[in-house]
Amino acid sequence: MRRRSFLLWAGASGATAAGGVLGLRRWQEITPALRYPGRDEGHFLRERRALPAPAEIVETDVAILGSGIAGLTAAWKMKKDGHSDFLMVDGPQPYGNAAGGQFGDLAFPTGGHYLPLPSPESFHVREILADIGVIQRDAMAERPYYDERFVLHGPEERLLFNGVWQDGFIPTEGVAEEELAEHRRFFAEVQRLRGLRGRDGKRVFVFPTVESSDDPEWLALDRITLKTWLEQGGYRSPTLHWYLNYCCRDDYGTRYDKVSAWAGLHYYCSRWGQAANAGNGAWLTWPGGMQPVATAMERASGVRRRDGTVVSLKRTAGGVEALCFRLVDGRPHSYLVRARKAICAMPLYVAARVVESIGAYGFDPARHMPAYAPWMVANFLLKRFPDELPHAPLAWDNVVYQEPGLGYVVSTHQDIRVRPPERTVFSAYVALSDRTPEAARKWMNGASGEELLALASVDLKAAYGANFAACVERVDITLRGHAMAAPLPGFRGNAGLKALREADGAILFAHADLSGFSVFEEAAWWGYRAAQLALKG
Template sequence: MERRAFLAWSAAAGASAVAGPAAFLRWQEIAPTLRHPGRAEGHFLRAGAPLPPPSEVLETDIVILGSGVAAVSAAWKLSRGGHKNALMIDGPEPFGNAAGGRFGDLAYPTGAHYLPLATPESAHVREILADLGLIGGDPQAEAPTYDERCVLHGPAERVLHAGRWQEGMLPGEGLAPLELAEQERFFAEMARIGALRGADGRRFFTLPVQLGSSDPAWDHLDALTFKQWLDRNGYRAPSVHWYANYGCRDDYGMSYDGVSAWAGLHYFCCRAGARAANAAEGALLTWPGGLSELVGAMARRSGVARRTGSAASLRRVDGGVEVLCFALEGGVARSWLVRARKAICAMPLQVAARVVESIGDYGFDPARHMPVYPPWMVANFLMKDFPSELPEAPLSWDNVVYDGARSGLEAAQGLGYVVSTHQDIRVRPPEKTVFSAYVALTGRSPGEARKWLAGASADELLALAAADLKAAYGINFAPCVERVEITLRGHAMAAPLPGFRGNAGLAALREADGAVLFAHADLTGFSLFEEAAWWGCRAAERALA
């Protein structure tokens, strides 16, 4: 969007409702809608309640268990390979961590909300985007041409520091020269490491991870936390530590003092070489509904039949597999049986461990090999007006509060908020928009944070979800809010803690090849589109072989 368009937005926002004591009363009247995708089904599985006899038996060649990025990518790859006889059991929430929702005509994300430009190693992502018409010409060119409608336009991001907005993700104004010099040193080092290659000629930090160098020169970093790496390399600037911590919370749901140093470096170094003919290096792709729009297009393109429900058990039988599936309707379960030649298990491993019979036979011991799953919160605020903005920098797509606002949990820090209508290029602002706020509950252990979420009141959750927005707008925020929907993901993603690269159980599942194939980002601990899509495509190729 041209800058003058955003100046028009700012002018319109300045005419928003005048706030006063009534603002606080209005806020108290907002009762958020709480969503817990998969919670009922997960508790049902954990309780081990008996299912009624199957009401029907379905026959297919390949059954895909799951509906997230890995599952949909598997379906897309099967279709590309000319395979039509497949069935997807799409779980309690279509598209999983890439899901989205709507307030009438306004789409919003309830999970991931952007996709960076694809690196040369992510050839599968380029193929997907080209198949959907989002890349023109040769998708494997050094700098492909992307659809302008999904390339994030400026202003892309801003940060609120010391009561003032600044463009970019890191504050610069008001900081000492030594701190600014350390910021430059950090970014220069990330660029240097991102370009490094091992003895086999491959880069060390790539997406997908499996296509990175097998040279062990950097493996020792998996024994450290990212904070320890920063300390050992002389980084002292608070802003550098804040940014490193932000990156880990953003991708892994964990603080940088708990995430592997290898994973922390991966966040900053894995996308080197991602270029476009019509966008700056490091540009992002986004849609109003986040990745739900991309993954939905992939699902439609695949044409694979979908059945709403969840897998209760998966077992190998002569000639293939049998999957007992169920759906909860008003708290009452019904079941059916699926028989197939192969199953692509695209469920999170904490679910697969309960579903796949004798999963230990594959080399995975849940007691020793199960990843840690931090919780997440995504809150979508339907805005009937734009709150008044501070003058220093215009409303951006991504808006981050430095140091994060805290509420409810000690150090439960927000990750900022994105604006759903940002890609809707117009000179005059729309009448309404959606602010999507993200919170990583990093103040306690994942288990303790889940316990807090389970017992928190709606008011407590709303206060936590709105903390960054209140920090940005104060009492001007509440009068502009019409509705709030909060999505709680108790087991949002697998976190790459120190030692994850040596997890023998995950390595075993990655190599499993037979009637049951595993495909999920959990296999490498990176809950990213590129990673999940690669495992889905790889499982489909094995199934076709």
């Protein structure tokens, strides 16, 4: 064991007992597998390296460029509407932020891991869930009936606060009554805002966000940060501020003193879906995160897929041409896709380099490009469950009162057998919101496996101490330098995003970035809309 490795572990855990030393030795046998989806392809695009001549020309009616939720929704919707002549080019990672992985028979997420119950306005999400069997009946009713295997069961969440586990994520144990009163006042305000409509008759906060009210009174929230809104409202509780900062980091990868107040409130006020067989505010989840949903959407669409990444997309007299490549042992192989229309279902930081003359659509990358938050997901394969502290039992989502970690999710939580499985996967999430996105990307790109593992395991060490290491068999770390668009103040008025949303021609745009932040409902909405536009003529 190298001294540097010891210091990285001991500095994070503070463990020095004999059992801890054994844990340290066991830990050093683990070398994490590091995944950088899209990094090599992204560098290839950025450096504009030469490609060999296309070895193949592929023709289709509609080309879907990207296989995340937006692209999959576009394929699913076209199939639903009776069209099947379309082709999907995967991009650097199939399923994008909805991807997952496997340790043998144990699945785990490498991106998103849950979906809130969709409200009635999110009819497009309900259509998808009904088609793939997640909603079993009454899809458009106020309270649809969901497949119980996917409705999150308790215990749902817990927080390690002052060394003690408690139910729920907002600190309550040992918190002064005046702070608890502020908690109640905040959630009462959330309940009030959920039912409000602007002077245009639309709900103030709703999915999809383009259906939210454009009343100037409420759009003014997009000019300030969530922290400023809290301060203006007289909210001073440190535990409430921590909680709301945690939620912004968890949903947007960015601190609450950076996030638009409109986006910060939307997090709470738009999520009020109900179910006939679950409580209000329930969640849907799968051991593999969102990948089972993505896989089911792919099956339902019958889409043809091609491995590859688009390097250029341009309009032609007959439609569009997309030059694509894939790396084989570091060497590029290219092919050309010709189509009547293309759905550009890729992040905008990629589209800006790929779409020829993107400025002609009204999008100026220098002025309109969203900021992107980096993200890290570490999956720990455990040969046994670690010993728990008393008070609150192991939950699906487990959070520690600190930063920058976001806690860890138990992938086998939905296992409905009488006895829990012997082995499991803990998925630890980290939003590197304690530094600028540029500094975080630079660090992620240059950090050693030991350094990445030290950061990824901080919350686990706080929960279990150095003895956690003895439970670990393998670790898989996924790093996403541009994981999600961050909704900073002013994002609702971004003219470039609006222009791309309204594009209607040979090239159509479909990605959650068009909304300014990365969630399933928004990605699916733009894929749904793009499919409708692609088929209208």
